Amino acid sequence: MEINRTRRRLNEPLKANTVAPQSVTAAVPGLSALERGNRARRRSRELLDAVQRLDTTLDPAAHQQIVDWVQEHYDDRNGGQLLGLFGRCYLGPPFVDHAMDMSGHILEHFKPGDAVPTGFAPARPLVRSEAYLFVEVYSDGQVVPVRIDGSSAV
């Protein structure tokens, strides 16, 4: 059986010559092969679920528990020092995104005009994409978008 689909395309042949921006793909110097491998490894379902639960859990104690668990999970993963996680916020307007800062174990919500903590800025446009569940921000500056299936997008 042949499926005949017409994909939406721009249909204009390329004329200009600009190279794709590479800002989020910069190689990280000083990261060991082991850490690099761990960072690229697919995230487990439990972790993805836990991060998603952060949005819906209102009880502060339960919330703290999840944050602790996530922190511990990342420590075990051994993929380098995690600064925090950044994701879309489902609280609704005016909030658009939030950051889970690993150092302070706090969840902070941001409006479009708000400034985000140091290091988190490159993650902001990425979480707008439906393709990513959340974005990991590492202390070495690397920003790793995580897909719905838990795979690293970079």
Add this chain to the structure above:
Amino acid sequence: MSNVDPTPALRGLQREIELMHREMNLQFDGVGSEMGRIRGDMALTKDELTALRREFAEYVQQAARQSNVQESTTVVGNLRAELERQFGHYAVVRRTSTGILQAFDVGNVTNQVVSQVSEELIIQTPRYWLAPAIVALAAWSRDDEEVAEKSVREAFSRDKNKTSLFFALILRRQGRLDEALRWLRHYLTSLDPLALGREFSIILEATSYDAFGPAGQALLSEVMTRWCAELRTRSEIVEDQIQTWIRELGTNREMVNGNEYTTIATYAPAWSTFAAQLEQASALPVIIDKYEAIKAFDAPIPSSLEDILDDILDTLTEEFDEEELPLRREVLYHEAVIETRGDLDLARDRGDHLQKALEERIDVVSMQTRAAMTPELLGVGTQTQRIAIGVGQDDFRTGVGRFCAAYRGQAVDNLKLTFSPTHSNYATTYGFPGLTVQTNDDEQDVISRISAAWKKSFDAHIAKISFKNSWYYKPAAIAGVVALISFFINVWLGVLVLLAAAGIVYYQGEEARKKCEAEIAAARAAQVSAIEHTTGIFRDAVAEFVDARLLYGELDAQEAELLRLIDTWPTADSTLSEGAA
């Protein structure tokens, strides 16, 4: 007492004053309308000049491109002739090698003829490895061991890799499996997996057709697995493959049709950023179409092993002579210029991409990546390409991820619209102060800001043209002077003149006031149209941006489909693993 009748003098005076006024008004009107005309003319001239400049620039660019294409067409012709002149006689040797093999198959040509032909070739093509190899073949067929050995040595000294590969393939073709395997092993051990010659792609091609039999396949598979495992531990090699895939995506993107987004492109300075993002995302469907076709490719069932080996031998003898490379490279670049219709930048970009496939020495991992993307330049078929894509599955996946993350990381979902003081003829004429809004601002809010900005500029304009009491100063002064003179002539005359002059000044003043009011009414009407015009631009720009964002969403969402295509690649052996929880 005077008995002079003052009426004619008064009438004369009144006529004089009226005439003076009319003259003045006429002059003012004349200047005003002249100014308006000049302003209109200037706006028109500026528009025409801009259009002319754009057309001229386009014309210059087009002319330059046309001449580039013409030049490249000539150069390609010359280069081809040069290739033919310098290396044309190699073609005779190549054809002869296949011819001899087929003659062996049929057995209708005497050994003597074969020997004679091949010996002539060796004289005609000094330095070419294939000529002594053919002499060796002829000697082998007539059991002349001494000549055979001498010739093999000579061929080997001229090009050991190609000679080994050639004899491995020939022996395999003649069904001498063990000997073929020996040559193959000989060939493989002489190789450095970091610096393979282009002829190694023959091995990839032969492997995909299982051309060396079970023992050969096992040997090749073992060697390839070992090499790849070794090289893939080096992050810079893996990184190289990922970058090559990112480039493959980048060079396959399309362009935004400028006619669909004229308004947003004119009023949003950052439109080009969004357009770039749209163009990056447009590579996804192109790549899906390209690789889906490769995935769906049904390899024709090979008619016979001999035919496949003949094809592979043809490729070995035809495609890989390094002496020809410099010329071939130039041909490639000029062909790219013709293909891109004279766009030198794009041609260089595309040329570089293709050049890579012609580089003399590359590592085995990069060769597989190249076989996956540009098989025609390695001289391998679609079957080999499919296998190579499977081998590079993880690199392809990561490349797509990074490519998408790169443009998503720059993504904008809101553009600033700038209504400059010259954004419309109204704006130029009525001194619009300029206004900046965002595409995601509330429409009602934007409309009221547009109205307020226009009100401000029209209020200033109206204040300038409205009737002012200072208008009276000059005529009143003239009337006063005339009346004063009249007083000196006769008191009553003075009184009369004063009254008449006051009447005239009042009447004229009323006329001027009415004229100003009419002008103000016209300005207020223009204000309504100006607001409508600017609001119209805002609505058009937002509508275009909404369309563009929808299109971007549709294009961008196809990453998932592309990843699915990669993940379900038929020949792949993925190493993606679930993380330990």
